[in-house]
Amino acid sequence: MARRIGSRYTANQVLGRGSAGTVWLGEGPQGPVAIKLLREDLAEDRELVDRFVQERSALLGLDHPRVVGVRDLVVDGNDLALVMELVRGTDLRTRLDHERRLTPEAAVAITADVADALAAAHAAGVVHRDVKPENVLLDSAAPTGPGGAPPALLTDFGIAKLIDAPSRAPQPTPGGVRIPSQRRVIGTPDYLAPELVEGLPPRAAVDIYALATVLYELLAGFTPFGGGHPGAVLRRHVTESVAPLPGIPDELWQLMLQCLAKAPASRLRAAELAAALREVLPDLRGMPRLDVDEPHEPEAPAALPEQRYEPRPGARGSGGRPPRGAVPLVPLAHGSAPDSNRDTHTSMRVPTPEALAGGALGTARVPRVPGRPRPGSARHRTAARSRRMRLGAAVGVVALTAALLGWLATDSDAHSGPGGPYPRSSPAAPPAPASR
Template identity: 40%
Template sequence: MTGRVLEGRYRIGPRIARGGMASVYEATDIRLDRTVAIKIMHPGLGDDDEFAARFVREARSAARLSHPNVVAVYDQGDDHGTVFLAMELIDGITLRDVIRKEAPMPPARALALMEPVLSALAAAHRAGLIHRDVKPENVLIADDGRVKVADFGLARAVSADTQHTATGGVLIGTVSYLAPELVIDGRADARADVYAAGVVLFELLTGAKPHEGETPIQVAYKHVHDDVPAPSTLEPGLPPYVDALVARATARDRSLRPADAGVLLHQVRRVTHALAEGVAEDPELTQDLTPLLVAPPVPDGDQREETRDLERTTRLRTSPPPPPAPARRTGRPRRRRGLLATVLAVLLVAGLAVGSWWFFDGRYTSTPGVLGMTKAAAAQKLADAGLEVEYGDQAYSETVPAGRVVATDPAPGDQVLDGGTVAVTISLGKERYDVPKLKGLTEDEAQDALAQAHLAYGTTKDRWSDTVPEGQVITSSPKAGTTLRPDAAVDLVVSKGPKPVRLKDWVGKDADDALAWLRAKGLDGKVVSEEYSDTVADGGVISMDPPSGTTLHRGDAVQLVVSKGPELVDVPSVRGQGVDAATQTLEGLGFHVETRQAPGSLGLGFVFSQDPEAGARVPRGSTITLNLI
């Protein structure tokens, strides 16, 4: 894309970021002469007309957001299938960079970072927009300290009409920040953004994500079934009301969360005020923030059906009996009926007890523990327990060797129906990837190669190189072939081309030495002419183009003018000529003339002899001495 002009207006410069759905480039708005950021969707997404239409619709909605903490959207376009957004360019770092450097951080600092984020989300929620991909990478911090939230509307555009199902629906968002309802059915409202913001706050406070797993599916499962732990379990000493704030924002039951980011922002400011006052404990604030209910686990299909059956049975068995019909008083028959009723009641209670035991416990058995066993051994143990086996997708594991059982569903010790099925996951061993060969690729190509290899791009260092062209990778750290964990960072060393040369002054010095030095520096030295010089010896440099002190790059040309020494002139014979005539002749040829009286001179004024002698070749401007008689 670099160098391309979109819609005749945006000249694309270097790529500055790459995500799962789009890449961001620095660009120049030719029309307004300003620098902008251009987000360009990956081709596979932009080719979908329905998606492109949703993208345009949501981009227009996002462009209506005018808030100091929202990255402004200037324009949207489609240049022959290249769907793009033109946005405000923020020079700085992301909140992810801050987490790497500062987390775990004091709660006051964490909340100070969250306030502008929540303010931006609150503005979006008031406008009817849901971000749906709140994460540290989408929070930009400018060099002057301004906090900006990016990517408004993009995630919503991707999934506005998409439902997540167990049979192949699309799940949009970064798994570490997904609200449970997004995992279950793919539908979300403003409270999904609240949940993600709560997870970000947890990460700021602890330096860790609340839910970790060896696969994205395991992380998503934990979001549905496990509460976000209290930050104080990782960072003891945090006030209880800070724990309560995180618990409220990340409640699995979305009805217990703040209704939108504006409500959460109000709660954050209450906590910020308490921290500023130095309050260690505030029971009233803690109680106000603590969720009042515990969200029930979401049952699977079979469990939901069993639950409904159980509820119907319970209602039938616990409904109060109808009032008895009036009866006439009699003697012994009444006592018999009372005894019979007692026996029937006992039998009914016993039947209910047995039925309840069977329904809740008797028809179940415990899942045998087979973790770490080979596939064959695990299958045999489950078969011996009367259970069926099915194998799901294999999963990587840091602790369980390849080919052995890494997980079962139900888990070991959990109840399973007699004769039921246990899903077994076999380990693929440790997930590792080799650093690809990157030398000779451009920086963009290297980043793409790392993404395809399940590795992360780290940083780039520029280095002079006489052998690798400018803009290409010289090497990587770690080097190609090194085996790394997934998403491990790989740093690049990129060539700046040959190191510039400051041209040395060779005027008056030997031309051969000058040419040798130029060749050693990778410069193209040439002798363009030779001239006579009265000041520079033969073979010396008279002049250079460019002049000394100029900064040059490898391959640049340097032209030399080389001296042939002084120009030589034949000395004519002026012997016998009068002094005036001889002087005029010699000076006409560029000589200087000196005269003196020869020994025994008669004072006639004629040349008796000359030095140098006639026929000698001497430099122009030489002095000729005339001896007069």
């Protein structure tokens, strides 16, 4: 059913529902648009609305071919809406769901487009903070590029900051001292940079880390640190090294490794990354998809101390997702369980230093060559346990054999006389007669 959004727009059809609200196919003075109607609890927070309106000029100023532009911001009663360009196509998550992984050439071409979008945003002082496949649109109406990849556009600028910006005023104590609220991690666990997990403010480098994680996922079919409880995922970002992907050129791997560095200053800038990726594109022409196994899900450990996992309201897992439209939002269904690997806008308490120093919980998603168990996986642990049992059995047999041989040798010596040994079954020699 159509509804009016302000005085200039009409929302006609729901395209998708996400953590921030509902996306509609709409109509405006200049033709079709996508209208993102934000959640009521966000629209009712006047301080948040004021801050978001202040961001209006920055959002409207992001004019780049690889950015889904924001055309207008509507504040009308309880309605808070972003009016955006309508992209005819699908999102990168949907393509991954269908193809599992992309060819290296297509993956790098898409990543380079997104890096161009981030370069424009960072130059304007805007940090995206939630780069992931759901927020990358593939324009099916435009000619395809290297590897048959359609042009990629980045969307949902400002949404992560909006979710993180509700008024959380410091709470006064009975003595009148105002204690600031505890910092939380806002974002999608699989793509969060280590400095965000440690409670540092988001800078442009967090988008580079997230984009390198997306590239890893496009190539491998899974993220480098995903799997299991979100607390374990956050810890891996801080404590574990990324496992190499077999079969990709070393130059490309070194780029990914640099952008996945734990130290933000070690990562490339967005423009540098885009240029470097396009330099390696010719070497990837005709290269097939990587042959790596899908990782096993690790056993879910207990939550980290002093943490509380707060998924978006009514999130649903990756199974049973309804079809999505051009705007990439993870659909919602009230009362369903969250998908811990690809949850959107997760809010978690920042892990304590003691929790982060304890090492990773669960098993990181380590790629392996097919036919060989992945280090740390359940099959690897089973194979190692089997080897230990076989080795223990062999050692036991050797020890038993040695003990038996030793016993036989001792028994043989005990039954030996001056004339040599005689069988134990032989009758004893008669006693010598006593001499007078």
